[in-house]
Amino acid sequence: MRSxxxxxxxxxxxxxxxxxxxxxxxxxxxxSATVLRGDAIMRAEQANSPARRLYHACLQAYVGTDVVTQxxxxxxxxxxxxxxxxxxxxxxxxxxxxxxxxxxxxVHALRECLTLMEQEGVPARAIATMLAA
Numbered sequence: 001m002r003s004x005x006x007x008x009x010x011x012x013x014x015x016x017x018x019x020x021x022x023x024x025x026x027x028x029x030x031x032s033a034t035v036l037r038g039d040a041i042m043r044a045e046q047a048n049s050p051a052r053r054l055y056h057a058c059l060q061a062y063v064g065t066d067v068v069t070q071x072x073x074x075x076x077x078x079x080x081x082x083x084x085x086x087x088x089x090x091x092x093x094x095x096x097x098x099x100x101x102x103x104x105x106x107v108h109a110l111r112e113c114l115t116l117m118e119q120e121g122v123p124a125r126a127i128a129t130m131l132a133a
Contacts, residue, residue, distance in 0.1 A: 003028040004037070012037040016106075018063050036049050040130045050080040051116040054097070058113060062106035074101055081116055090119055 006021045013036040060129035061070035092116045100109035
């Protein structure tokens with residue numbers, strides 16, 4: 001069981017469904033569910049680098065927002081991210097991300113994308129906050 005507090009107007013995503021909380025509330029999750037909230041929900045204006053654009057497009061595909069367009073964006077940005085990889089570990093992270101997207105496992109793809117974002121210089125503290133959501 002997990003529980004967490006939400007603030008007025010906060011958004012969370014539970015198993016792909018976008019939920020908005022109009023007033024502060026405590027949420028208790030009794031069973032297995034994918035819950036994204038806080039920093040894990042990236043806004044469009046935060047997608048200001050190739051890896052961040054990958055994350056945002058993947059998130060949008062996960063919630064069902066024009067999936068075909070998001071997949072096209074992913075292909076374009078993944079090409080850019082892949083070209084910038086200087087080592088095998090970075091290329092392997094790109095492959096894991098691509099495989100997750102191809103299989104429709106967007107939650108796994110989001111986690112792999114955090115590795116790519118860290119390689120772009122996103123602070124480890126910010127990545128840890130996103131993972132904790």
